[in-house]
Amino acid sequence: MSARLHHARRLSKAPSFTSMVTVVLLGAMLLVGGALYEGFLSLQVMLNLLIDNAFLLVIAIGMGFVILSGGIDLSVGAVLALSTMIAAWLLQVAHWPPLAVIAIVLLLGAAFGGGMGAIIHYFRLQPFIVTLAGMFLARGLCYLISIESITIEDPLFVAMSQTQIEFFGAFISPGALIALGMLAFAIWLAHYSGFGRAVYAVGGNEQSAAMMGLSVGRTKMAVYAFSGFCASLAGLLFAFYMLSGYGLHAQGTELDAIAAVVIGGTLLTGGYGYIAGALSGVLVLGTIQTLIAFDGTLSSWWTRIVIGGLLFVFCVVQRVMSFKSK
Amino acid sequence: MTVAKLTAGANASFITKAVSHHLFRPLAALGVLLLIDFLLIPGFFRLEIKDGHLYGALVDIVNRAAPLMLAAIGMTLVIATRGIDISVGAVVALSGTVASMLIGGTMVIQDGVPVYVAETPMLIAMAAALGAALLCGLWNGALVAGLGLQPIVATLILMVAGRGLAQLLTDGQIVTVYYQPFFFLGSGYLFGLPFALFVVAAVFGVTALLLRHTALGLFIQAVGINPVAARLAGIRTAALIVFVYVFAAACAGMAGLMISSNVKSADANNAGLMLELDAILAVTLGGTSLAGGKFSLAGSIIGALIIQTLTYTIYSLGVPPEVNMVVKSVVVFLVCISQSDQFKNLWKRRAA
Numbered sequence: 092m093s094a095r096l097h098h099a100r101r102l103s104k105a106p107s108f109t110s111m112v113t114v115v116l117l118g119a120m121l122l123v124g125g126a127l128y129e130g131f132l133s134l135q136v137m138l139n140l141l142i143d144n145a146f147l148l149v150i151a152i153g154m155g156f157v158i159l160s161g162g163i164d165l166s167v168g169a170v171l172a173l174s175t176m177i178a179a180w181l182l183q184v185a186h187w188p189p190l191a192v193i194a195i196v197l198l199l200g201a202a203f204g205g206g207m208g209a210i211i212h213y214f215r216l217q218p219f220i221v222t223l224a225g226m227f228l229a230r231g232l233c234y235l236i237s238i239e240s241i242t243i244e245d246p247l248f249v250a251m252s253q254t255q256i257e258f259f260g261a262f263i264s265p266g267a268l269i270a271l272g273m274l275a276f277a278i279w280l281a282h283y284s285g286f287g288r289a290v291y292a293v294g295g296n297e298q299s300a301a302m303m304g305l306s307v308g309r310t311k312m313a314v315y316a317f318s319g320f321c322a323s324l325a326g327l328l329f330a331f332y333m334l335s336g337y338g339l340h341a342q343g344t345e346l347d348a349i350a351a352v353v354i355g356g357t358l359l360t361g362g363y364g365y366i367a368g369a370l371s372g373v374l375v376l377g378t379i380q381t382l383i384a385f386d387g388t389l390s391s392w393w394t395r396i397v398i399g400g401l402l403f404v405f406c407v408v409q410r411v412m413s414f415k416s417k
Numbered sequence: 418m419t420v421a422k423l424t425a426g427a428n429a430s431f432i433t434k435a436v437s438h439h440l441f442r443p444l445a446a447l448g449v450l451l452l453i454d455f456l457l458i459p460g461f462f463r464l465e466i467k468d469g470h471l472y473g474a475l476v477d478i479v480n481r482a483a484p485l486m487l488a489a490i491g492m493t494l495v496i497a498t499r500g501i502d503i504s505v506g507a508v509v510a511l512s513g514t515v516a517s518m519l520i521g522g523t524m525v526i527q528d529g530v531p532v533y534v535a536e537t538p539m540l541i542a543m544a545a546a547l548g549a550a551l552l553c554g555l556w557n558g559a560l561v562a563g564l565g566l567q568p569i570v571a572t573l574i575l576m577v578a579g580r581g582l583a584q585l586l587t588d589g590q591i592v593t594v595y596y597q598p599f600f601f602l603g604s605g606y607l608f609g610l611p612f613a614l615f616v617v618a619a620v621f622g623v624t625a626l627l628l629r630h631t632a633l634g635l636f637i638q639a640v641g642i643n644p645v646a647a648r649l650a651g652i653r654t655a656a657l658i659v660f661v662y663v664f665a666a667a668c669a670g671m672a673g674l675m676i677s678s679n680v681k682s683a684d685a686n687n688a689g690l691m692l693e694l695d696a697i698l699a700v701t702l703g704g705t706s707l708a709g710g711k712f713s714l715a716g717s718i719i720g721a722l723i724i725q726t727l728t729y730t731i732y733s734l735g736v737p738p739e740v741n742m743v744v745k746s747v748v749v750f751l752v753c754i755s756q757s758d759q760f761k762n763l764w765k766r767r768a769a
């Protein structure tokens with residue numbers, strides 16, 4: 092009995108505790124959905140979770156790195172919108188070849204993020220205010236390109252949007268596969284590369300990291316550049332999904348991404364968490380939306396209330412855990 | 418050097434004093450903007466009296482800036498304690514919704530004339546709306562001071578959920594108000610000036626008095642400069658932090674009443690959208706340091722006026738209003754960079 096109690100206590104103190112809670116929560120939500128609604132637990136519904144949230148997953152991966160490094164990036168939703176806008180304009184108005192457009196958009200996203208990182212590092216400004224200004228700037232630039240939404244008719248983009256890849260009798264979109272590939276790459280980057288170790292070290296304690304001889308400035312700039320890259324990749328996925336560029340796309344996505352990262356078990360104070368948590372966090376958010384859609388009587392605003400509630404619960408759990416460890 | 422000082426005399430020392438005053442930069446920025454308006458917009462400074470009310474671009478700017486000024490006053494105190502409140506917009510939506518739903522307006526025929534009557538007495542409805550805002554502030558304050566969450570995360574929760582709650586109340590509909598007296602707050606006139614200005618002046622006056630003539634201002638500054646030292650010195654830090662969040666939410670609640678009274682409805686989805694960002698911007702422009710401790714209420718008011726003047730200028734120059742966001746963001750970048758120590762050092766080295 093006491094051994095079991097001891098075991099339970101050790102489990103609740105284990106570093107991965109909140110991440111496990113999220114996975115259990117996800118499982119429970121799926122089971123409840125399966126019990127309540129017919130056809131909820133079908134493979135296609137599960138794959139749709141990935142298809143509909145591919146862009147959010149990619150953004151949450153970038154946000155995960157930023158939060159691990161002890162910062163925050165509020166500009167990601169706006170950079171996503173700007174990316175759809177630039178892509179649509181280059182394709183429809185300037186008639187660039189689609190591959191060049193994709194390369195340019197990804198480059199611009201990384202440069203935008205890297206620029207904010209440089210300002211944060213060189214002027215020792217708070218990440219939150221700099222990325223807030225970045226958010227204004229990116230949304231504003233969208234409207235400078237066009238106030239109206241631009242429809243994308245490029246054959247490659249249309250093909251990406253309409254292709255359905257067979258998967259055990261169900262189908263998955265190329266966008267979802269790209270997002271999963273990005274996740275695999277990011278997990279490698281975080282846990283098996285020097286860059287990943289530097290990010291954890293900087294997030295854990297910036298001064299110690301600097302004393303260890305790590306280049307704090309370069310790491311920080313790289314993290315924001317990576318987040319900008321992820322946001323523009325998410326913008327491309329969003330453009331594949333919606334086939335349009337619009338300045339109002341993905342409003343409030345930065346909040347969803349932060350929520351997904353927190354729910355996925357990453358500490359907001361930095362230095363602690365798993366990149367893979369982004370997937371479980373995004374899936375939890377997606378499942379909430381799917382449950383509400385399946386129910387049919389609940390209105391869409393319940394999504395926001397439930398996400399706010401979950402965010403609260405996970406923040407409290409994180410705090411309680413850090414009290415315990417002290 | 419000394420010769421130059423001597424010859425320039427008292428005049429130079431007055432100028433250096435003025436330049437080093439903390440309100441110099443925000444006032445100079447406002448002055449430059451007004452000068453641009455004066456040169457480019459004909460009749461910008463013309464004021465006229467129509468139907469007993471004062472009309473003109475200046476009155477319009479100050480009137481439209483009223484909700485932002487209220488939100489900025491609250492935000493100043495929060496930022497002074499090293500905090501941030503990004504739930505301002507959600508609180509605006511919530512309080513506007515509560516008031517509009519309670520007041521509503523039913524048509525009654527009085528002496529053959531259709532008249533709208535409030536469903537709940539207006540004062541009670543407004544008190545309920547402010548009460549809802551106070552609860553929001555209490556929630557934020559409890560999360561920050563009680564649980565020790567980072568302010569941006571703590572208020573993020575309400576920012577996400579608050580609009581959802583407001584939509585839940587209205588069932589996702591826009592609530593229209595028909596009761597006449599409610600409109601006075603947002604679009605009424607007193608002594609020829611917009612009534613909203615008197616509200617802002619009253620809130621500003623009371624806050625400034627509290628900060629100057631009680632120890633509150635000192636305590637807030639102490640907490641902002643070093644929270645641990647402040648607590649060790651015997652300041653009840655937790656209570657103080659709860660107070661500033663409640664105060665900020667009350668200001669946001671009043672701004673919400675003002676906005677919904679002005680547009681005669683409450684739109685849970687769009688009321689006060691991005692107001693928190695404008696409020697933070699106003700506070701930063703006014704010279705309050707985001708690192709806490711150094712704050713200026715008057716500066717925040719000037720900051721709010723700068724933002725509104727900028728908006729007005731952009732509209733009247735015929736530039737597409739969307740440019741506004743780009744200009745604002747560039748201004749934030751410049752102001753933040755110019756406030757940073759690194760930039761000042763760079764400047765000093767250049768000058769030396």
